[in-house]
Amino acid sequence: MEQGMIVLLNGTSSSGKTSISNELINQKEILFHHLSVDDFVKGFFNHTFTDIEPARELGQEAIAQIMFGPLITTYYSTVKLFSEMGLNVIVDTVIDNDKWFNQCLELFADQPVLFVGVICSKEELIRREQLRGDRNIGLAAAQFSTVYSMDEYDLKVHTEEMSPSECAGMILDFIRSGKEYTVFKQLHKRDVSVS
Secondary structure (H helix, E strand, O other), X not given: OOOOOEEEEEOOOOOOHHHHHHHHHHOOOOOOEXXXXXXXXXXXXXXXXXXXXXXXXXXXXXXXXXXXXXXXXXXXHHHHXXXXXXXXXXXXXXXXXXXXXXXXXXXXXXXXXXXXXEEOOHHHHHHHHHHHOOOOOOHHHHHHHHHOOOOOOOEEEEOOOOOHHHHHHHHHHHHHHOOOOOHHHHOOOOOHHHO
């Protein structure tokens, strides 16, 4: 059995990754499984600690400091597991630091990874954040320079200029073309000390 492909969508919060993922899931030509980092982390907390009553309260920041790094590692390992099981996976994530980028490079080194940049201007991201109402205002702007410092992708989709359906269509066209997914394999680890 062949490995499943990994469609790795990298963009800031509110850039349109989930909307593109939904379009890819709804098309009938290629079966995809969607693994969103947001859903993965929320699902862990919503299903793991339902019967536990803490003896003292911990703030979200303290919980994140303890749990977020290991959960991200588990998330990326789950993506690799899906690929190894022959399942095509859409990875909806934000790679905004060198540690996570290096983890992806290491874990996905032998997987077929289509690396897609989901691009959007800072002004539009701010506008979308305010309209959504379910994001911390300023999150996308804070991620912007780090996420978009990476400029090497197999494919870039511009969500300000194209609808989610058109972006998904570009991704499917790339897959149908038979071009190799080479960019991710050519990238090198980054210096963790700079982020």
